[in-house]
Amino acid sequence: MERKISVRLHQWKDDPHRKPLLLYGARQVGKTYSVLEFGKTHYVNVLYVNFEANTEAVNIFARDLHPDRIVKELAALYGQTIHPSQTLLFFDEIQVCERALTSLKYFCEDPAGYHIISAGSLLGVALNREHHSFPVGKVEMVSLYPLDFEEFLWANGRKELADLIRESYNSNTRMSLHETALDLFRLYLVVGGMPGAVLEYRERQDLDHLHSAQKNIIDAYIADMAKYAAPDETTRIMEVFRSIPTQLAKPNKKFQYRVIKSGARANAYASSLNWLKESGIIILCNKVNEAVLPLTVHHDPSFFKIYMTDTGLLCVHFSIPADQILQNSARLDTIKGILTENYVCFALRVNGYTPYYWESKGSAEVDFVIQSKYGDIIPIEVKSSGNVRSKSLTQFTQHYHSEYAIRISSKNFGLDNGIRSVPLYAVHCISD
Template sequence: MELYRSIIEDLKAWKRNSERKPLILKGARQTGKTWILEYFGRTEFKYTVKFNFDKDHSIHEIFETTKEPSRIISQLSLLTDSPILPGETLLIFDEIQECNPALNALKYFYEDASEYAVVAAGSLLGVALSKGDSFPVGKVEFLNLYPLTFKEFLKTINEKLYSYIEELTEIAPLPQFVTDRLSELYQQYLVIGGMPAVINYFLENKGMEKVKKEQQTILNAYTLDFSKHAENKDIPRITHIWNSIPSQLAKENRKFLYKLVKPGARARDYEDALLWLESAGLIYRVFCTTKPFLPLKAYDDLSAFKVYLSDVGLLRELSGLPSEIIFLGNGAYTEFKGAIAENYVLQSLVPQYDILPRYWTSIGKAEVDFVIQSGSEIIPVEVKAQTRLGGKSLSVYDANYHPACKLRYSLNNLKQDGTLINIPLYLADWTKKIVNFLTLH
């Protein structure tokens, strides 16, 4: 079964753009960047040519000796059986972060050879870019590839149910048979997450042991990246932070605490390690906002933040949470259930909104899980893992700031109560669409 990836539509739009720039596809390791680009080349171009800068270091020499696109194309053509033709060939530079001259050469493809369709990708491209090396600022376009969202997972395995949700035109309860099926699929998604290889094992009925093994393989690959690509001084710090994430999220107050990383740990010693994990696309750092005003970034409390993983399935596996607990429940799982739901909701919100969500707290009174900047609106968000809706956080926020819209995610049905919308967790990927219903009516 072929996985549905919505980014294909963005790639098609890039191809159609007469003023397109070379495209850089960013994303964490194992999110499927190479597969996406090869699929795009196969379906949209006559020829596809790929060069991997990690596997073949001889290619580096070409870019180290010239920046002239015509000479680069001429020399690359000697290394492939397929022609490299304007408009007919997709030219893929994979793991381009391994060759800074190649990254810099994208500028000259834009300025002197824009007729060629050039795309680049790299698992640790964000890390390379954060080092501040020579980079063609303004001469390239970016796309971010995330793990499969629940929406993509749903379209892959149940086209009819996906289409039903896509065709919703109002905020109204869904039929019971629809909510039952979506709840079941949502639980499956919490277990497997959105890494393509993991989902493929699941869809091929290879069993949970294979799913678990593949998740462990990915986690091990991430750990190897720490030791291979990070600065020596940061390797143990990155590892300590990474391993502390489950305990950070297990607290009722999920604010990141350095003492949980290592006794006596200080913020200034671990900042570079946090930035490495962020740049690699492995974590999201959600800052506390001192005031939920526009623009959100201007009111960050840089000393207070939460850390979530980029994939909820990997969080479950990194935490050592047995998959059956997700399906069957357990009294001892109550606390971490909220963390899993929050990670899932954040994972859903990130691709929908340009600004990473923040969170808000009224010291000693309330804490709102996320705050979204949506156009000119600031929207507070509360996440409940089940159907119980206790808590006063949104009420405290409402009394202080009177937002035009408030969101609560839970396993309750889709419903509007004044300015409060209850969005079922399995509809989190449709948040932007649902919020628009409120503004339209």
């Protein structure tokens, strides 16, 4: 499958000042596949080291961290010749080998200029542990997420439709294939962007097999919780994870610890939330008390919402009948709203934004507020249907004298009183 990460990897390879690259991402988002495909296409050979599967490779880093010795022994272990500029060294599941992570500092400083990409499913979790020595300033860091809707269209042979969506977005003109794009977007909501789920549905076109594939991914996440966290912490992580559907289904979607269980407190569950965030399973969206530049100064860490990174997995977590979403059943309007809002948060995050939300003393709430690289503060309202009546966005724009706002809904492209209408299927186009 074509992935946008390949463009970023190209830029990294061509950079004369490149550093070792650290690739973050949840389990099964396609890190290993993307790097190996890139390596096979753009290098003479790829030396692939999986520290979770090969303890001998871990032992190579135990003696010292001299790059020349490490490379020589890796070449001997895997029976490959390593050329600094023609071989891609790929260290997978690097969180398993602390010394390998530390060695990236020395590879960065080594004049041989080895091309190294490292990845880990729980890399973010591992880096928060005190015993890991992180090579500060000596690595580049990039995150890989599940497929967004545009990549989903590519994967299903609809690149021409994806191009038309971008053309309509850039020119802000009505999309002629509007209903077709909406139908595919609803399909995306239930399939999600996990590569394994996308491939399963593409090959079988069967919702039962899709559900099974998605359930296996969730089971793998749960296995990680048990494997990489202490027993007590695992219990708390699982409790937070199980509470996600209830948290999102509330009229007020703000995260509440009492929803986890009676008497739950922040001091007991903060680390569990952070585990889920650093593992790439959830995204935290904080409240901003004032929607002025810079947003990060005005965010309130005490109030936040949590969303899952993938809508397909969220559907499974909700036990939602996929066919009801595809049939656009009115019985699931609330759930469709949750899925849509979840996807918007994810798509904004993929495009490099840190999404916040805003409310005015409980009388109005704007779903998302983002800050562009030019310093613009942009409010975004999300509607899963064509009913776009809402006073909150108007109240926000009047209060902050906003010249530009976005309303995401099932309506076509357009502009009305400074509010730009962006269809649900074009959220991935919102970027600087």
